[in-house]
Amino acid sequence: MRVLLTGGTGFIGAALRERLLQAGHEVLCVGRHAPEGPDPCSQWRALDFAEARTPGDWTPLLGGVEAVVNAVGIFRETRAQRFDALHAEAPCALFRACAAVGVRRVVQVSALGADAEATTAYHRSKHIADRCLLGLPVEGIVVQPSLVFGAEGTSSRTFLMLATLPLWALPQGGRQPVQPVHRDDVADAIVALLAAPLAALPPARCLPLVGPQPLSFADYLQALRANLGLPPAWVLPLPRRWADALARVGDHVPGALFNRDAWRMLQRGNTAPAAPLTQLLGRPPRAPARFVAPGSAALVRQEAQLRWLLPLARAALAFVWLWTALVSFGLYPVEQSHALLARAGVPPALQPLALYGAALLDLVLGVLTLWPVGPKRWQLPSRRAVWLAQAALMLGYTIVISLRLPEQWLHPYGPISKNVPMLALLLMLHVFEQARSLRRRLRQ
Numbered sequence: 001m002r003v004l005l006t007g008g009t010g011f012i013g014a015a016l017r018e019r020l021l022q023a024g025h026e027v028l029c030v031g032r033h034a035p036e037g038p039d040p041c042s043q044w045r046a047l048d049f050a051e052a053r054t055p056g057d058w059t060p061l062l063g064g065v066e067a068v069v070n071a072v073g074i075f076r077e078t079r080a081q082r083f084d085a086l087h088a089e090a091p092c093a094l095f096r097a098c099a100a101v102g103v104r105r106v107v108q109v110s111a112l113g114a115d116a117e118a119t120t121a122y123h124r125s126k127h128i129a130d131r132c133l134l135g136l137p138v139e140g141i142v143v144q145p146s147l148v149f150g151a152e153g154t155s156s157r158t159f160l161m162l163a164t165l166p167l168w169a170l171p172q173g174g175r176q177p178v179q180p181v182h183r184d185d186v187a188d189a190i191v192a193l194l195a196a197p198l199a200a201l202p203p204a205r206c207l208p209l210v211g212p213q214p215l216s217f218a219d220y221l222q223a224l225r226a227n228l229g230l231p232p233a234w235v236l237p238l239p240r241r242w243a244d245a246l247a248r249v250g251d252h253v254p255g256a257l258f259n260r261d262a263w264r265m266l267q268r269g270n271t272a273p274a275a276p277l278t279q280l281l282g283r284p285p286r287a288p289a290r291f292v293a294p295g296s297a298a299l300v301r302q303e304a305q306l307r308w309l310l311p312l313a314r315a316a317l318a319f320v321w322l323w324t325a326l327v328s329f330g331l332y333p334v335e336q337s338h339a340l341l342a343r344a345g346v347p348p349a350l351q352p353l354a355l356y357g358a359a360l361l362d363l364v365l366g367v368l369t370l371w372p373v374g375p376k377r378w379q380l381p382s383r384r385a386v387w388l389a390q391a392a393l394m395l396g397y398t399i400v401i402s403l404r405l406p407e408q409w410l411h412p413y414g415p416i417s418k419n420v421p422m423l424a425l426l427l428m429l430h431v432f433e434q435a436r437s438l439r440r441r442l443r444q
Helices: 011-022 055-061 083-101 121-134 154-164 183-195 217-227 240-250 260-268 275-281 294-331 334-343 348-370 384-404 406-410 419-443
Strands: 002-006 026-031 043-046 067-070 105-109 139-145 167-171 206-209 234-238
Touching: 002 011, 011 026, 011 183, 055 083, 067 083, 067 183, 083 105, 083 121, 105 121, 105 183, 121 139, 121 260, 139 183, 154 217, 154 294, 167 217, 167 240, 183 206, 183 275, 206 275, 234 240, 240 260, 294 348, 294 419, 334 348, 348 384, 384 406, 384 419
Parallel strands: 002 026, 002 067, 026 043, 067 105, 105 139, 139 206, 167 234
Antiparallel strands: none
């Protein structure tokens, strides 16, 4: 079967693309950027979803196509990517083109909660496309996944990171009902729908894709934690008003998964009967306690722990530089600082410049340690230069003090010997920064 797939480079679309190819289908991928890897699709066509808002934009791509799967989706809007364009206008144009040229079957990947009672722009825009498809003379099917788990997914990586923390502060104790489903089950279900006879399709042409049973959000994290081989974590209930405040902050943090829309969706719940998916798959969907394969649990656990251990290490490092700057700027008596500089061989006229210049340098390095890394102009392209600058400065301090104030090596509080673990920490951060840069280049 020749299948046109949109969103083939996305979280769900990438898994679906592989499943379709494994099943022997010819896959025509449509998107702004070609999928990575050798021969990722049977064919690929360039098309910007944000600009493809009329049936005429899609008709040239549908020659010989027997089925279409729309897996395009974004969780947060940007200036270039808007819900109305990507979730509603472009999909509706595609669906109308499918009806006009006679495509036999169309599957729309929507979301659980995208219905007439939706309260978020994400769900409302998905619902517009769902209704558009189901109102056309095609074999249209809307699949509505709950929270979808896949170790490579952005939200899944965040949940795995949370799962490895020993203590959780969850809104209202994490009582919100969820029913997570594994990404492989979602992909298998869509492939099965493409091949299913018309009589086997859901009567309402709308199929929820959920895990075997509902559970609270806290229980979901506990299940992931157990899956990773960790004992249960402590749960600290976060008052509703605090969660509301954090959600408002999340609205202004690029890439934040917890914002007001996410908080509304979590409070509403995300559950549905699992029987339709079980019947379609011929087996129960995978439970969260088995989301991570036993053979990879240790590696996934380590990667998840690094997602909070590395920021913790950076925060501790930044504290050292910032506190040193604050002490040098006056918390420690200036006269005693000048006396130390004199013993180190700094002339009296240069002592204020040396003291406050070093304090300013410490302050800058502390701020840069916390500064975000990313592609935007106000973000650092890499922290490796910061780690190297800190290591060079620390080695310089150590050499000067060793030559001019060697007695500091015998100080009972170890002010100089502590530079050794600090240098080891900088080396570790430098190595991880190199690995992060390599992963970013491979994704481009």
